[in-house]
Every structure is written in C-alpha cells, then in structure tokens.
Amino acid sequence: MTRSPRRPPGRRFGHLLGVYGLLALAALLFLAFSLALPDTYPTLDNISAVLSNQSIPAVLALGATIPIATAKFDLSIGYGLGLAHVMAMQLIAVDAWPWPLACLVVVLGGAVVGAFNGMVVEFARIDSFIATLGTGSILYAVTGWVTDGARIVPGPHGLPAAFTDLYDSRFLGLPVSACYVVLLTALLWLLLERLPLGRYLYVIGSNPRAAELVGIPTRRYVVHAFVGSGVVVGIAGVLLAAQQRVGNPSVGLDYLLPAFVGALLGSTTIRPGRANAVGTLVAVVVLAIGLAGIGQLGARFWAIPLFNGATLLVAVGMAGYTARRQVRQRPKEPPRALPDPPKVTS
Template identity: 85%
Template sequence: MRPGPRPRSPGRRLGHLIGAYGLLALAALLFLVFSLALPDTFPTLDNISAVLSNQAIPALLALGAMIPIVTAKFDLSIGYGLGLAHVMTMQLIAVDAWPWPLACLVVVVGGAVVGVFNGVVVEFAKIDSFIATLGTGSILYALTGWITNGARIVPGPQGLPPAFTDLYDSRFLGLPVPAFYVLALTAVLWLFLERLPLGRYLYVIGSNPRAAALVGIPTRRYVIYAFAGSGLIVGIAGVLLAAQQRIGNPSVGLDYLLPAFVGALLGSTAIKPGRANALGTLIAVVILAIGLAGIGQLGAQFWVTPLFNGATLLIAVGMAGYAARRQLRRRRTEPPGTRRDMTEVTS
C-alpha cells in the first residue's frame, strides 16, 4: 500500500500560493498604483478598452509562443511570421481582390504550414530550435520583402471590406471583441494542455524527452504539433493585425517578438510555477499591458518601452528558471508514493 502524501506545512502552503498567484496580485497592485497616480484617466472604461484592444495581438502571439516552450523548444520565427501573415492578408484582399474570408483562411492555414516546417526542421534535421527558427524567420522576412518590395501595401479608394475590419473594430458587451479572442484562445489552450492527453504528452516531452520516448510517446510528432499550433495562432494574429492597421507594413512583426516571449516566459512563473501554461501567460500579458499603459500615460520617453520589455524579459527568464529548479527540488524530496508515475501520464 502506498503511503499517502505528506500534508504541507503552513510555510510551504504560503510559498505555493505566492508562487502560483503572486503575478495575479502584482497585476492588481500595479493597476491600483497607476489608478491612484492617474485617477482621471487610468481607471476609466475608455482606457481599459484601449488597453484591451492594443494588447490583444501581443497576447495572442504570447500564447502562440508558449506552445513550443511547453516542449522546451523556442519559435523565434513568430515575429517574422506575423509580418508575413499581415502583408499577405493585405496583398490578397487589397491588391488581388480575393474575398476576405478566403484570404484569411489561406493565411491562417499558411501559418500552420510554416509551423509544421519549423517542427520538421527541428526534429528531423536535428537543428537547435533557436537556430532553426531564426533561419526560417529570416526566410519569412525575405518573402515579406519580396512581396511588398520593401514598401507598404495601401488599399485603394474603396478601402477594405467593412466586415473584415469589424473582425478587430467591433465590440461585444461594451468591450473590444479582440479581448474575447484572447480569452477564447486561453480557454482552448488550457483545455488542451491541462485536460487532454495531448497536453500531458507535450509536458512530458518538455520535462524529459528521453523518458517520453521510453514510454512510447512519439516525441517528433508531438513537437511538430506544437510548432503547427504556434504557426496557426501566428496566422490568426496576422489577419487581425491587418484588420487593425489597414495597411501592409513589411517590418511591423518584429516589434511583437520580444513582448511575446516576455509574456510566455513570465507566465511560466504563475498558476503552474515552473512550466509554461495558458492562464499564467494571460496574467503575464495583463501585467505587461498595465505597465506599458501606465508608464505611457505618465509621459515616459520613447526608449522606456524597450527598456521595460528588455528588463522584464531578463526578470522573466530568471524567475522561470528559479521556478523550474524549485519544482524539481520539491519532486526530489517527495516520498515515492506521491510522485506521478509516467504510466499515468500516458494512460
């Protein structure tokens, strides 16, 4: 008979609560501080709506970047992929006069195909994910330049179809509809990663790929699935970026790369400390959105935004590493009867 799990001491329970919900408390604290500093502008519905609208695409991209991180891989091509998806949407709708639903579908499917290609290069060519996706990202950037010839794509006098721009500009329950896209994607990823076998397989591959292979998990296939999911979300974000900006800017995607990884890595320190997860990523993006909106309204110089993103990335990487090491130490000190058996994961 297996011994039952040892009850946690009050100190360990407090540490677990701080680790799991500390970022959520920090988000509430930041909102309170900026609301007190800017009582006439920051806590208003107009400001909240603007923040939700402006940060929807970075949030989607952070959720997309999180999926390969679950498998201990990194997709550095997401910024370049976002730029290509964005200009391809504008090219097909504004220049080639495609029906906008068909153009959006082609772009989203194309994003998934790029993700599959990334996964194949990483798994079958055995190239480190940093190098592989940086190389494919450079190719995507070259394709973006070839399509646009380095110039912006501007719609003609008739503009873009209103139904297409409404994908980003419409509202629901008084809030911008892109915020609901983010919530829906977070819910879908939470379901896949936390409640379905696919998510358990991805987490096992990320924590111990050799053990995953020994218990029969086809690691190559599932890593490719992870990159495909990331590419699919990048395609969706590119479509929404085109609906938001209404012009094709060949260099716009690179601005979203750093915030996406900040959100994904910082999110691995919340809710499920030590591993990437959808709810933690959403909370991390909320913190970034509140911080950027607050310092912007306080009149910060233009260079403060990249300083904020860079410093937060360093903090996020450090916190994520600490959370992962803390989780590993806790597992090593648990009695054998409380450890999760690998066979349970694959059942």
C-alpha cells in the same frame, strides 16, 4: 484513511506566492497607477483601449506558449506575423480576393510554416533557437519580396467593412479582439491541461528521453506544437491587418519580444515551472497594465523596450528558479540496492 502531510507555513506561502503572485502584482500595479492617474487610468475608455491594443501581443504570446511546453522556442513568430498580415493585405486589397478566403489561406500558410519549423527542428536535429531564427529570416525575405520593401495601401474603396470589423467591433461592451484572447486562452487551457495531447507535450518538455521510452512519438508531437504555433501566428496576422489596414513589411518584429516576455513570465505563475495558457494571459495583463501606466505618466520612447527587456530577464530568472525549486522539493527516492557481483569460479 491517511492524510497527505501538510506543507510548512513557509513553504505553503511560497507556493501561494508562486501560483498567485503575478495576479496579485497585476492588481497592485492597477491600484498604483489608478492612484497616480485618477482622472485617466481607472476609466472604462482606458481599460477598453488597453484590452484592444494588447490583444495581438496576447494572441502571439499564446502561440509562443505551445512550443515552449515542449522546451522548444519559435523565434520566427515575429517574422511570421509580418508575413501573415502583409499577405492578408495583398490578397484582399491588391488581388481582390474575398476576405474570408484570404484569411483562411493566411492561417493555413501559418500552419505550413509551423510544420516546416517543426520538421527542421526534429528531423534535421537543429536547435530550435537557430532553426527558427533561420526560417524567420527567410520569412522576412519573402515579406520584402511580396511588398518590394514598400507598404501595401488599399485603394480608394478601402478594405471590406466586415473584414475590419474582425478587430474594430465590440462584444458585450468590450473590444471583440479581447474576446478572441479569452477564447484562445480557454482552448489552449483545454488542450494543455485536459487532453492527452497536452500531457504528451509536457512530458516531452520535461524529459524527452523518458517520453520516448514510454512510447510517445516525440518528433510527431513537437511538429504538432509548431503547427499550432503557426496557426495562432496566422490568426494574429489577420487581426493585425484588420487593425492597421496597411501592410507594413517590418511591423512584425516589434511583437517578438513582448510575445516571449508574456509566454516566459506566464510559466512562473498559475502552474509555476511550466508554460500554461492562463499564466500567459495573466503575464500579458501585467505587461499591459505596466505599459499603459508608464505611457500615461509621460515616459520617454525608450522606456517601453527597457521595460520589456528587463521584464524578460526577470521572467527567465524566475522560470529557472521555479524549475530548480520544484526539483529540490520532490521527494527523493531511496537508493536502490546494487546486485551482487557475479562470483568468479576458478
């Protein structure tokens, strides 16, 4: 029985750092802020508030992870989030729809938007950045048309308690919204890591030409990835409506950058070099710990976008470095012998 060659100590340390480095950073950040703010930071109330406040960005980051697995980017998720939460408020607070039906329609609407994005990208052959930025602008226009540029405020009776409990209730002492994040992470992990669909998405993302040669219908699976992203965006919109209880036509744009920071930073950990659900969750935890800490330290209002933007640059740089490092570490195949040239007979 032959044993696989052991990695050199330096390479083994680099591998462990790539897999668990971000998780270790989360622990170090929490320890540092706990020492700096011992009376307010390491408390159950603060942890509960952080979990609750960061649940919607986490859900949106998980939604962005699905197309990234195919090397596509959905820049419409922020605009889609704004439209989804506005539509939920419109249907429940203004049109008096039963809230379960309104939520279902919003989630299905997110799937339709995702399918449209996927078809524009794959069948119109438009780059995903440009295509989803264009569809996002259309979604923003629809949001403005629905709200006429004003907020949607519920009547004197407010929203149904069962609807707001989707966000406000607790489960096992934790905010139920945090439980949604854990459940969604588990479902995406199962989809991407254990089911054939996830393997197909990864193959398409790493080498679409090779995926076509082995018979994978790349266009269909890319559309599926965008549909999955749209469904998650619809769910996030429902949660945002239950949280804010007011329809704000411009609120979705605030979630776009944190979502991509979490998704791209997550691709540098747990499974370095590829988008993965657990890595995205770890990245969101790091962002949540950092944002809560700098907020409690009394940072100015511009510190949060500065933190998000700098972290995005670091995430993109680390993702590129990890991908290049994996390519360098792959064993090189011996060069194939070229066939002899045909003999020319006179």
